[in-house]
Amino acid sequence: MEKNFKNVINFVRGRKKNPRHGFALCQEGVIFYDEDKNDLALQKFIEAEKEGYESADMFCNMSWLYGGFKQEWQKSEKYAQKALKCDEKSGRAYLLLGNIYFIKDTPEGFDKALEYYLKSIEYDYICHSTYEQIAYIYVAKKDNYLKYFEYINKAIDLDPKNGGLYGGKAETYMEMNNFKSALKNYLKALELGYGVDDTYYNFQISFCYSKLGDIDKAIEYANRVIFLDKTSGVGYYRKGFAYFWVQDFKRAKEAFLQAEEKKYDRADMYARMSVIYNVESDFEKAIHYAQKAIKTDKTESDGYVAMTDIYVHQRKYKDALKWIKKAYRVTKGNLEEDFQYAQYSALLFMFHRYKDALKFANEGLSRFSDSVDLLDIKAGVLQATNKYDEAEIEVKKMIELAPTDVRTIQQQANQKICYKQYEEGLKIVLSIDIAKIEPDELDSQHSIIAECYCKMKNYDKSIDYFYKLTKSEHFAEYATMNYKTVKSVYATLQKTFPNDERMEFISSQMIKAQEFLKDLGL
Numbered sequence: 421m422e423k424n425f426k427n428v429i430n431f432v433r434g435r436k437k438n439p440r441h442g443f444a445l446c447q448e449g450v451i452f453y454d455e456d457k458n459d460l461a462l463q464k465f466i467e468a469e470k471e472g473y474e475s476a477d478m479f480c481n482m483s484w485l486y487g488g489f490k491q492e493w494q495k496s497e498k499y500a501q502k503a504l505k506c507d508e509k510s511g512r513a514y515l516l517l518g519n520i521y522f523i524k525d526t527p528e529g530f531d532k533a534l535e536y537y538l539k540s541i542e543y544d545y546i547c548h549s550t551y552e553q554i555a556y557i558y559v560a561k562k563d564n565y566l567k568y569f570e571y572i573n574k575a576i577d578l579d580p581k582n583g584g585l586y587g588g589k590a591e592t593y594m595e596m597n598n599f600k601s602a603l604k605n606y607l608k609a610l611e612l613g614y615g616v617d618d619t620y621y622n623f624q625i626s627f628c629y630s631k632l633g634d635i636d637k638a639i640e641y642a643n644r645v646i647f648l649d650k651t652s653g654v655g656y657y658r659k660g661f662a663y664f665w666v667q668d669f670k671r672a673k674e675a676f677l678q679a680e681e682k683k684y685d686r687a688d689m690y691a692r693m694s695v696i697y698n699v700e701s702d703f704e705k706a707i708h709y710a711q712k713a714i715k716t717d718k719t720e721s722d723g724y725v726a727m728t729d730i731y732v733h734q735r736k737y738k739d740a741l742k743w744i745k746k747a748y749r750v751t752k753g754n755l756e757e758d759f760q761y762a763q764y765s766a767l768l769f770m771f772h773r774y775k776d777a778l779k780f781a782n783e784g785l786s787r788f789s790d791s792v793d794l795l796d797i798k799a800g801v802l803q804a805t806n807k808y809d810e811a812e813i814e815v816k817k818m819i820e821l822a823p824t825d826v827r828t829i830q831q832q833a834n835q836k837i838c839y840k841q842y843e844e845g846l847k848i849v850l851s852i853d854i855a856k857i858e859p860d861e862l863d864s865q866h867s868i869i870a871e872c873y874c875k876m877k878n879y880d881k882s883i884d885y886f887y888k889l890t891k892s893e894h895f896a897e898y899a900t901m902n903y904k905t906v907k908s909v910y911a912t913l914q915k916t917f918p919n920d921e922r923m924e925f926i927s928s929q930m931i932k933a934q935e936f937l938k939d940l941g942l
Contacts, residue, residue: 474502522553701733720756819832896932
């Protein structure tokens with residue numbers, strides 16, 4: 421009995437591999453592989469390998485099964501490399517290696533993935549997913565939009581009915597703020613109906629129409645979102661923003677309240693609700709929704725900025741400055757929009773903290789270089805600190821970006837005043853169509869004209885415009901930010917018109933401005 425057992429062992433140890441049998445096992449594995457019976461397929465391929473059978477196709481199948489099916493990436497890479505030993509020009513093996521390194525999600529991994537993907541194309545293993553992955557690496561990891569569009573378009577050429585490819589292309593255009601091209605591709609993705617669900621595409625299409633100023637289309641697609649997703653408030657949220665951006669606050673509020681009713685909690689929505697109630701001077705509700713925005717997401721600036729706006733509206737500027745500081749702190753110095761930096765800088769300007777005001781204007785411009793708001797404030801700070809040549813640089817930038825903007829023209833006039841070219845300054849400021857001047861720009865208009873006439877010794881016209889300036893609801897704030905100019909013109913007019921009844925009112929307003937300065941601690 422013992423002798424027979426040893427003979428069996430020796431027979432097993434000495435049995436030769438049978439590649440022909442391995443080939444047959446591999447063919448069985450291929451049948452299972454094609455039928456998505458992955459466990460059985462892998463079992464047959466392993467048995468075939470044990471029999472000494474080797475082929476690039478089989479090892480590629482094993483690489484995919486270990487990776488895509490079992491998530492065993494080391495074994496997946498092992499078999500992809502084995503495939504290359506069988507056929508050094510196996511495009512599929514390079515594709516599999518590309519996928520393995522792509523999943524590592526590291527800079528080095530993406531570099532290797534790109535290398536392998538390009539090799540797979542070189543050896544004529546071409547599929548839309550390869551081009552799609554290459555496109556992703558170029559845009560997401562290398563910021564190369566030109567290469568991205570080259571490869572995503574190749575993917576679309578291979579699979580023109582793949583809506584997901586158009587959707588991905590649209591997302592890239594969104595990152596570039598090219599809403600017109602994004603819209604075109606979202607509409608194509610929606611038409612093809614493949615990739616992401618229709619709710620998302622309709623939402624994005626509505627967003628693009630809002631950005632392009634087509635409120636009717638924006639609402640149409642927001643309503644489609646509401647129809648497709650009746651349980652959540654996402655459609656009402658989008659609809660609310662569409663109305664909010666065109667300042668139809670009544671309808672915006674209605675839509676936001678419906679979204680809130682459906683438990684759709686978003687900090688940016690609650691912040692906009694706060695803005696609406698603030699505009700309506702319902703400060704209790706404005707504070708409620710600003711605080712709700714903060715509670716919903718403490719890391720977002722929206723709620724803190726809403727609180728800032730509330731205190732600005734109430735003319736409580738110390739409190740406003742505290743809240744914008746909090747917004748800056750929670751975002752770790754990365755405020756979300758240019759107007760937030762502008763607001764921070766303007767508040768610091770009001771408190772005569774010129775160095776800090778300039779710092780935050782510069783920070784904002786480092787991220788939003790085409791912000792006329794920030795350039796306007798920066799120019800104002802530089803003028804207030806007698807840095808006229810530096811201010812001139814900022815005004816020239818304003819001219820390049822927005823030559824017809826009222827603020828640009830007013831700053832051109834201010835620069836002429838800085839260089840004592842009063843007639844030229846007056847000519848510039850009087851060229852502005854009064855109908856185009858917003859209420860918050862009238863103070864600057866009246867002040868510039870009053871100063872020019874005063875310096876030109878045309879005191880009758882100077883007092884006319886200075887009187888208009890002092891009648892402004894926000895004269896105290898304007899006087900605080902332009903103290904030297906206002907004080908100088910006032911002193912001259914006071915000497916020139918000691919008995920003019922308008923001077924009595926002007927003097928009373930100057931006293932209020934002095935009290936306002938004192939309240940600010942200046």
